[in-house]
Amino acid sequence: MSNTAFVPPNVLPPFKLRFAGLLKRKWFRETVLLWPTLTKRRFSNKTEDYGVFKPSLVSHIGQLSIYVRDIARSRAWYERVAGMIHSRTCELEPHPFKEGWCIRCCYMSANEHEECLVLIEEYDPSGRITVPSGMSFFHFALEVKGNQLEDVLAFAKQQQADGFQLNYGPVRHNSEPPLGDGETGGNVACYLYDPDWHNVEFCGAMDTIENYRARYGDLKGKDRA
């Protein structure tokens, strides 16, 4: 399953991807951040700087719909790589907000999340399928069954064994070696491009607000400083 010929501008070229793995090395991160360090512009990006102690009105992300060039190809990829289940593919329907355009929707389910992903072919008024630009979102994340570090590592290993190239990871988004890449969230993750160069994160073991509450009580970042 090859990617489309059009490569969105935010897709990292192979040259840069070679450096991505080095983000797990502290010396490399420090080198990259040398200039803001020397110019005293560097600051902490740690979660501890912010307080997250109040629930929002939202429970979870219910659904995401993304444009694809070929539903059959994308469906096969999400079934094969993500183990998602095809729920249904619908007939053409009017585009919800583009007069004269049409869409065809393919609903995909995860193990515990029905129809969470919709693969959409978008047809312009002349009947041509549009090419996704890649510039609406950076990535979206699907949680790996088991939701633990070892589950994501096994998932990553499985993809590589099957010939699917990871574009990043597996890493842990914190600063703890050996997997930490200096980012935030605590989630263990690996990333793959789907056939339309949509960047898909496969993750687990993300930090929860309870972790922080246990550490800091109700104190906000500025109060802890």
Add this chain to the structure above:
Amino acid sequence: MNAQTRIPVTNLQHHVFYVTDLERSKAFYIKLFDLQFSALNHPDSSAAMRLSQQEMHFFSFGFHHHDICLVKHHKLKMDNNSMLHFALTVKDAKAFDEVRSRARDMGLSIREGRMLASARPVSRAFCVRDPDKHWIEIIEEPSR
């Protein structure tokens, strides 16, 4: 490895999308949904952001570290041509009414019902656009 032994995914966990003005979008999502600002990754604080020339603001629904992230690419221009919409499921009927009331007070144009004609019915749904014209569907359904 056969299909039976593959490790599947269980759910859509978080979404990271592009915006043009982080502060404007941050204010929008906090005001409409009470999202909690949980972290900031900036090219002056994060090696990955410096290499990718991006800045990312993380928001939590109140349980996980992040559920939605807003990203500003400092070199590339975002558009609406790779995502049609995303849906946020509210906690309960009261939360649905609250978001709807806030959307009205914010002067947002409300589109009634589900975004996709072929989507399965839910208890209630409406859609609004964020400052970058991303379509957000707000739905009320029983909790997972």
